[in-house]
Amino acid sequence: MKHIKIAAGLAHVNYGHIASVVEEASNAGIDYIHSDAADMHDLKNMQLMGGHQIIEAIRPITDKHIECHIYTKDMDRLFIEKIAAAGCNMLIIPAENFLGAPLAYIINYCREFGMKVGLTVGCYTPLCFVDEAIYDIDRLQIVVHGVDETDGKDNWGWRKSSLDMIRRARKMIDEKNPKCELAIDGGLRFDNMDPLIECNPDIVILSSAIFKDKEGITAGVKKCRAAIDAASEKFGLE
Ligand SMILES: O=C(CO)[C@H](O)[C@H](O)COP(=O)(O)O
Numbered sequence: 001m002k003h004i005k006i007a008a009g010l011a012h013v014n015y016g017h018i019a020s021v022v023e024e025a026s027n028a029g030i031d032y033i034h035s036d037a038a039d040m041h042d043l044k045n046m047q048l049m050g051g052h053q054i055i056e057a058i059r060p061i062t063d064k065h066i067e068c069h070i071y072t073k074d075m076d077r078l079f080i081e082k083i084a085a086a087g088c089n090m091l092i093i094p095a096e097n098f099l100g101a102p103l104a105y106i107i108n109y110c111r112e113f114g115m116k117v118g119l120t121v122g123c124y125t126p127l128c129f130v131d132e133a134i135y136d137i138d139r140l141q142i143v144v145h146g147v148d149e150t151d152g153k154d155n156w157g158w159r160k161s162s163l164d165m166i167r168r169a170r171k172m173i174d175e176k177n178p179k180c181e182l183a184i185d186g187g188l189r190f191d192n193m194d195p196l197i198e199c200n201p202d203i204v205i206l207s208s209a210i211f212k213d214k215e216g217i218t219a220g221v222k223k224c225r226a227a228i229d230a231a232s233e234k235f236g237l238e
Contacts, residue, residue: 145186
């Protein structure tokens, strides 16, 4: 059975308890810590979260891989240098905001400072935005959030059209850069992700499902781990 990794997303944590929540999630069996950060543009309801200050604070708490998923319009060498120095292992940036020569510089800076680099395909961004960069990245992350079933109250699920995109992303990675990890992110719960697991991702990013579970963080991790493993087995993933 394929071990699909769990990245614990810090988008929906209580930042007043950041050290203890990271410690509990790490001990409960997650694989990666996923620190979400954003500027004032793309995520209107979740701005200014976990950049280098947060990563620096949680680095001594866990020996897990820590990645920074950042929604920004801009990115410079100083930021990359600082986040790497804070102990970040991977920088993940939006494909829709970074193309061409600026992206080439960013990939180069990440290598220079010893970090892996990933691209997100954001909500409703077409997969073709990563057609060329796929050869040179370590992570392709599909944000599956969507509003196809929205109740208008900010309870976003995952959009059904993302199934087709994940299948195409899997094929693209297998053909062009098999070492690149395929991650899915957004609206995933222990009881709703089977159809997405069937598309064979390598990583599932979960925030509310872990950090807002009514029975606590450890219980949230265990429920998600069990659901992912059961689906991986059911669909014969290897
Ligand atoms: O960057 C993100 C999606 O764009 C976050 O990782 C997302 O908010 C995950 O949250 P949840 O698992 O609670 O849906």
